[in-house]
Amino acid sequence: MINVAEYAAAAAEKVEPSVWCYFEGGAGDEVTLRANIAAYSRWRFRPRMLVDVSSVSTETTLLGIPVSMPVGVAPFAMQRLLDPDGEVATARAAAAAGALLAVSTLTTRTHADIEAASDGPRWFQLYVTRDRAATLEHIAEARERGYSAVVLTVDLPYVGRRERDLRLGFQNPPPDLALPYAHLFDTTPALTWRDLEWIRTECALPLVVKGILTREDALLAVEHGADAVWVSNHGGRQLDHVAAGIDALPEVVEAVAGRCEVYVDGGIRRGGDVVKALALGARAAFAGRAFACGLAVEGEQGVASVLELLRAEIELTLGLLGCTSPDEVTRGHIEPTVPYDPLA
Numbered sequence: 001m002i003n004v005a006e007y008a009a010a011a012a013e014k015v016e017p018s019v020w021c022y023f024e025g026g027a028g029d030e031v032t033l034r035a036n037i038a039a040y041s042r043w044r045f046r047p048r049m050l051v052d053v054s055s056v057s058t059e060t061t062l063l064g065i066p067v068s069m070p071v072g073v074a075p076f077a078m079q080r081l082l083d084p085d086g087e088v089a090t091a092r093a094a095a096a097a098g099a100l101l102a103v104s105t106l107t108t109r110t111h112a113d114i115e116a117a118s119d120g121p122r123w124f125q126l127y128v129t130r131d132r133a134a135t136l137e138h139i140a141e142a143r144e145r146g147y148s149a150v151v152l153t154v155d156l157p158y159v160g161r162r163e164r165d166l167r168l169g170f171q172n173p174p175p176d177l178a179l180p181y182a183h184l185f186d187t188t189p190a191l192t193w194r195d196l197e198w199i200r201t202e203c204a205l206p207l208v209v210k211g212i213l214t215r216e217d218a219l220l221a222v223e224h225g226a227d228a229v230w231v232s233n234h235g236g237r238q239l240d241h242v243a244a245g246i247d248a249l250p251e252v253v254e255a256v257a258g259r260c261e262v263y264v265d266g267g268i269r270r271g272g273d274v275v276k277a278l279a280l281g282a283r284a285a286f287a288g289r290a291f292a293c294g295l296a297v298e299g300e301q302g303v304a305s306v307l308e309l310l311r312a313e314i315e316l317t318l319g320l321l322g323c324t325s326p327d328e329v330t331r332g333h334i335e336p337t338v339p340y341d342p343l344a
């Protein structure tokens with residue numbers, strides 16, 4: 001298979017519809033789900049010529065950690081629904097590629113299993129639960145298991161209404177699926193910025209705040225000690241009719257003004273999408289479904305292939321743009337295809 005779209009088509013063929021709906025679908029009318037992908041087409045490249053691009057590297061750092069490419073694996077839940085090895089397969093592939101892996105609280109493998117399978121860079125995605133002691137224990141376990149940052153997901157006070165799941169009878173989580181940390185998914189809709197301060201104080205690891213879509217919240221995240229802000233609409237699975245990730249990115253980048261790293265996710269299907277995110281000020285992008293498709297089709301090998309496809313596309317895009325590394329991509333390397341001001 002030669003691109004992510006082909007993996008997506010193969011995954012949709014292979015996986016039982018009553019399971020694939022959970023991975024593929026979004027909330028409500030899926031306006032945001034579609035916007036996540038469509039928004040990338042509203043930007044085009046402005047390549048520069050006669051730059052020596054005989055050596056192009058996709059390597060970068062995220063919170064100081066060296067990674068092989070500016071795209072990482074977003075935390076996505078319940079991977080054993082797609083492959084018997086689940087998160088362990090994804091972890092092996094990410095580690096072999098030198099890519100950053102974020103592991104969901106709703107992992108179907110234990111942190112110990114994932115640690116044993118991976119010597120690569122790993123972050124741990126946290127939901128804050130009603131039981132604060134349990135949340136702290138989970139953070140402590142994450143530290144012991146070699147995760148180097150905590151990604152706090154803040155866009156899930158309630159679970160979005162995903163109509164494909166309702167139509168096909170997908171139960172979230174499936175009653176017969178073992179989720180070692182399911183008790184930690186008891187998220188509280190009462191969570192506030194004050195709790196972020198509490199987590200910041202208690203959590204000795206760098207803190208990434210995931211699920212930010214506005215300049216107002218980006219500023220609050222920085223003020224409350226976030227080490228990075230992750231622009232995300234949860235893959236169009238939470239509130240429908242919010243901005244595509246890439247559309248929310250510019251105002252967040254402007255508000256953060258270099259005080260911390262900014263990442264973006266939602267709709268990444270091509271290396272070129274990642275490079276557009278870099279041009280708009282992201283340090284890196286993350287993808288969920290692209291890797292879910294790889295995992296569903298070919299397990300560990302499928303995730304490895306999708307990583308390598310994206311890495312090679314990023315490398316080629318950089319070279320054709322006249323950039324020898326992610327750091328050289330600037331706002332001047334893209335322009336909107338239609339009069340469009342995301343800061344308006």
Ligand SMILES: Cc1cc2nc3c(=O)[nH]c(=O)nc-3n(C[C@H](O)[C@H](O)[C@H](O)COP(=O)(O)O)c2cc1C
Nearest residue numbers: 023074075076077104153234235266267287288289
């Ligand atoms: C099936 C699925 C499960 C997800 N589970 C989680 C999760 O447990 N925690 C979380 O923070 N985000 C979760 N996400 C959101 C992803 O981290 C990410 O924001 C999203 O997938 C990005 O959009 P993309 O799939 O178009 O790349 C999930 C996404 C999908 C598709």
